[in-house]
Amino acid sequence: MGGGSAGRPAQGLLAEGPGRTVLLFGLVAVLFVGTGMTQSWNTTLAIFNMGLVSAIMALGVNMQWGYAGLFNIGVMGFVALGGLAAVLVSMPPVPGAWEAGGPRMLLALLSGAATVAAAILVQKRMPRGKLRVLAVAAVLVGGFVVYRSLFDPARDAIEAVNPAQAGYLGGLGLPIVLAWPVGGLIAAGAAWVVGKTALGLRSDYLAIATLGIAEIIIAMLKNEDWLARGVKNVSGLPRPVPYEVDLQRNPAFVERVSAWGFDPVIASSIAVKLAYAGLFALVLALLVVAAQAALNSPWGRMMRAIRDNETAAEAMGKDVTRRHLQIFILGSAVCGLAGAMMTTLDGQLTPGSYQPLRFTFLVWVMVIVGGSGNNLGAVLGGFLIWWLWVMVEPLGQGLMGIVTAPLPDGSGLKAHLLDSVQYMRLFTMGLVLLLVLRFSPRGLLPER
Amino acid sequence: MDLLNAAVAFANFVLIPATAYGAQLALGALGVTLIYGILRFSNIAHGDTMAFGTMVTILVTWGLQGMGMSGLGPLPTALLALPVGIAACALWLLATDRVVYRFYRAQKAAPVILVIVSMGVMFVTNGVVRFIIGTDDQRFADGERFIISARTFREMTGLDEGLAFRTSQGITIVVAAVAVALLFWFLNRTRTGKSMRAFSDNEDLALLSGINPERVVTVAWLITAALATTAGVLYGLDKSFMPFTYFQLLLPIFAAAVVGGLGNPLGAIAGGFVIAFSEVTVTYAFRKVVSYLGPADWSPDGLLQLLSTDYKFAVSFAILVIVLIYRPTGLFRGKAV
Numbered sequence: 146m147g148g149g150s151a152g153r154p155a156q157g158l159l160a161e162g163p164g165r166t167v168l169l170f171g172l173v174a175v176l177f178v179g180t181g182m183t184q185s186w187n188t189t190l191a192i193f194n195m196g197l198v199s200a201i202m203a204l205g206v207n208m209q210w211g212y213a214g215l216f217n218i219g220v221m222g223f224v225a226l227g228g229l230a231a232v233l234v235s236m237p238p239v240p241g242a243w244e245a246g247g248p249r250m251l252l253a254l255l256s257g258a259a260t261v262a263a264a265i266l267v268q269k270r271m272p273r274g275k276l277r278v279l280a281v282a283a284v285l286v287g288g289f290v291v292y293r294s295l296f297d298p299a300r301d302a303i304e305a306v307n308p309a310q311a312g313y314l315g316g317l318g319l320p321i322v323l324a325w326p327v328g329g330l331i332a333a334g335a336a337w338v339v340g341k342t343a344l345g346l347r348s349d350y351l352a353i354a355t356l357g358i359a360e361i362i363i364a365m366l367k368n369e370d371w372l373a374r375g376v377k378n379v380s381g382l383p384r385p386v387p388y389e390v391d392l393q394r395n396p397a398f399v400e401r402v403s404a405w406g407f408d409p410v411i412a413s414s415i416a417v418k419l420a421y422a423g424l425f426a427l428v429l430a431l432l433v434v435a436a437q438a439a440l441n442s443p444w445g446r447m448m449r450a451i452r453d454n455e456t457a458a459e460a461m462g463k464d465v466t467r468r469h470l471q472i473f474i475l476g477s478a479v480c481g482l483a484g485a486m487m488t489t490l491d492g493q494l495t496p497g498s499y500q501p502l503r504f505t506f507l508v509w510v511m512v513i514v515g516g517s518g519n520n521l522g523a524v525l526g527g528f529l530i531w532w533l534w535v536m537v538e539p540l541g542q543g544l545m546g547i548v549t550a551p552l553p554d555g556s557g558l559k560a561h562l563l564d565s566v567q568y569m570r571l572f573t574m575g576l577v578l579l580l581v582l583r584f585s586p587r588g589l590l591p592e593r
Numbered sequence: 594m595d596l597l598n599a600a601v602a603f604a605n606f607v608l609i610p611a612t613a614y615g616a617q618l619a620l621g622a623l624g625v626t627l628i629y630g631i632l633r634f635s636n637i638a639h640g641d642t643m644a645f646g647t648m649v650t651i652l653v654t655w656g657l658q659g660m661g662m663s664g665l666g667p668l669p670t671a672l673l674a675l676p677v678g679i680a681a682c683a684l685w686l687l688a689t690d691r692v693v694y695r696f697y698r699a700q701k702a703a704p705v706i707l708v709i710v711s712m713g714v715m716f717v718t719n720g721v722v723r724f725i726i727g728t729d730d731q732r733f734a735d736g737e738r739f740i741i742s743a744r745t746f747r748e749m750t751g752l753d754e755g756l757a758f759r760t761s762q763g764i765t766i767v768v769a770a771v772a773v774a775l776l777f778w779f780l781n782r783t784r785t786g787k788s789m790r791a792f793s794d795n796e797d798l799a800l801l802s803g804i805n806p807e808r809v810v811t812v813a814w815l816i817t818a819a820l821a822t823t824a825g826v827l828y829g830l831d832k833s834f835m836p837f838t839y840f841q842l843l844l845p846i847f848a849a850a851v852v853g854g855l856g857n858p859l860g861a862i863a864g865g866f867v868i869a870f871s872e873v874t875v876t877y878a879f880r881k882v883v884s885y886l887g888p889a890d891w892s893p894d895g896l897l898q899l900l901s902t903d904y905k906f907a908v909s910f911a912i913l914v915i916v917l918i919y920r921p922t923g924l925f926r927g928k929a930v
Contacts, residue, residue, distance in 0.1 A: 214705070216705055216708065216709075218637070218712075289899075297895075342914050342917060342918060343914075343917060346917060346921050347921075348704070348705050349634075349635040349704070349705070349708060349855075350851070350917060350921070352635065352637075352708065353635070353844075353847045353848070353851060353913065354910075354913065354914070354917070356843070356844055356847070357844055357848070357906060357909065357910035357913060358910065360841070360844055360906040360910075361904070361906055361907045361910055364903050364904050364906060364907065365904075367903065368901060368903045368904070501840070502716070502719065502840075506712055506715070506716065509709070509712060510716075513709065564727075565723070565724045565725075565727070568720050568723035568724045568728075569720065569724070570720075571716050571717075571719050571720035571723065572716070572717055572719075572720025572721065572724065573720070574716050574720075575713045575714065575715070575716025575717035575718075575719070575720060576713075576716075576717060578709075578712065578713035578716060579693060579710065579713035579714070579717070582706075582709065582710055582713060583693075583696060586706075
């Protein structure tokens with residue numbers, strides 16, 4: 146709609162169709178290349194890599210919202226679970242920690258899971274009534290006591306092992322690329338639990354439930370030191386690509402880039418970023434192909450039919466709640482995958498840095514602006530909005546510099562305005578979202 | 594066995610804080626439930642609306658303090674600034690309604706679209722608040738700090754355990770009670786209030802009987818501004834003001850509204866107290882209380898804390914899930930759109 150009026154199909158390049166897709170992707174490419182020319186290629190690649198990750202997150206949310214109309218505002222939680230997977234898979238096991246409390250911790254977690262399973266079993270098997278409520282409560286309370294009596298000593302033992310450097314169980318010491326699918330799996334598991342309880346009820350209940358689960362996951366990552374060191378952070382995650390210093394020490398690399406006329410230090414950093422970009426682009430391409438195939442398959446048509454008219458789809462014999470659960474799990478898994486990739490790129494897990502505005506709502510802006518229901522639209526939104534998110538600050542800084550120029554130096558107002566520029570991006574994102582919703586509700590690349 | 598000291602410790606650490614917190618949540622949940630009842634969507638921007646009203650109140654409070662005020666006698670200056678905050682918040686909400694929400698109302702957009710639109714409003718409000726006051730912790734309470742301090746209480750009663758009753762907690766309870774009484778008087782006794790209830794119960798019938806929908810919506814935003822700002826200022830006086838904390842309050846507030854039954858004002862109040870008492874009880878370390886109950890010179894080994902305070906969101910969430918499973922329309926039958 147953006148280019149054309151609502152009633153008449155627009156003419157020319159902005160008409161809906163493949164031409165428009167190419168044009169808009171071209172424009173985003175120009176933004177990135179322009180940033181590279183005017184600032185540095187290093188910065189541009191860094192933005193581009195996060196753009197790739199953002200595009201994958203947007204794909205995941207687009208599956209839930211665009212295909213099925215599910216309102217998930219707990220994206221942050223699933224992304225963080227992916228990050229946790231990166232630590233659990235790739236870090237070497239902490240010597241001594243497993244011996245100190247590993248098996249006991251596993252036993253505690255098993256007892257916790259068994260308690261919940263038993264409670265559900267009692268709930269399902271016993272006849273309705275006060276007795277059932279009492280029995281479920283008794284199972285839960287008893288199970289909780291057993292769980293804590295196993296868990297507390299195990300946690301203390303693990304956290305006592307070398308607390309300054311470790312204090313956690315460590316991971317499995319496997320290649321970090323394996324963590325990407327694992328991150329998807331863990332997120333899928335969490336999504337199953339949420340979906341089981343909140344799907345099939347009113348749509349805003351899912352929203353509130355996902356908002357809650359995301360906060361709980363972040364609280365868990367911040368507090369369970371035995372798992373991933375909590376707010377002490379896990380840094381130095383192994384990489385799937387070479388280190389810059391190794392490249393700089395590699396005579397063949399230095400010789401080649403020098404021959405091309407590049408500074409080896411800058412070239413090494415760019416080479417590493419390009420390697421990440423290659424890996425991420427591969428994942429993104431695979432996902433887009435798979436998502437397109439799914440969307441155009443009978444399954445995809447069924448999903449959209451359910452989204453557009455649940456009652457009619459139900460009358461045709463489709464199990465709406467089951468299908469919703471399926472797509473909710475799939476979309477969350479993609480977010481988990483993206484989260485694992487992001488933590489890989491950062492090389493560290495910092496639970497304190499997960500903010501809902503950045504990891505949930507920004508991804509939503511990407512999907513809405515890009516075009517909900519259109520996979521390429523979500524990808525476009527991912528790149529465009531991420532670029533905007535990063536660039537609004539320097540742009541705002543410049544703008545504010547001009548606006549405040551007439552004010553005397555050292556005035557409190559001027560200092561305050563210049564300091565506050567960083568919050569411009571929230572305002573800008575909200576404005577972009579509202580404008581797109583109002584004037585082009587189907588997004589830049591509308592669903593066909 | 595020392596029942597008296599145990600009761601005092603319990604009142605000091607659980608009963609009084611949870612009552613004050615429950616009153617704040619109830620006021621917040623009333624705003625959510627009102628918008629849900631009249632405009633029929635879950636307003637994600639509510640936490641930031643609270644932050645906006647509170648921010649204006651804080652700025653006015655600082656202005657008054659700058660002019661040499663240090664409280665209305667024992668009461669904090671912020672109470673004097675509160676009406677200005679409410680007015681500013683009302684203007685802001687009416688502006689967002691005119692510029693943003695009205696368009697979708699005219700289109701009869703699906704509720705979930707309005708939820709997404711409120712997400713945009715949330716971003717903008719959030720940006721404005723942070724732009725003006727920053728992200729830091731702000732304290733603006735003045736006046737008398739305590740109604741009864743722990744030491745006075747010990748001296749008065751001769752007990753070992755102190756009972757502190759802070760002014761902010763007392764004010765919270767009184768102001769919340771007055772606000773709720775006014776709200777119910779308005780909804781049940783006045784013509785406008787009755788027309789709002791009619792509109793919430795059955796929009797078509799209400800329109801048929803000549804109720805002006807735009808007027809009902811305007812009044813709903815005005816009341817929401819008053820409730821949200823009051824809730825925000827009371828929370829800020831009791832704890833402190835930080836924009837991000839207010840955003841996070843969205844979860845317990847929504848949990849309270851859902852637990853009580855969305856669209857049901859009485860339910861929102863009950864829900865607020867259910868959430869607050871569960872949160873405080875589950876995250877309080879009961880060691881002290883239990884050690885008074887046991888034999889003298891004995892105290893339990895652990896802290897007797899069910900969950901660390903960092904997991905308070907888990908409590909709201911767990912209650913929400915339980916209610917969703919057993920009674921999806923809430924304790925007091927709410928509406929389902």
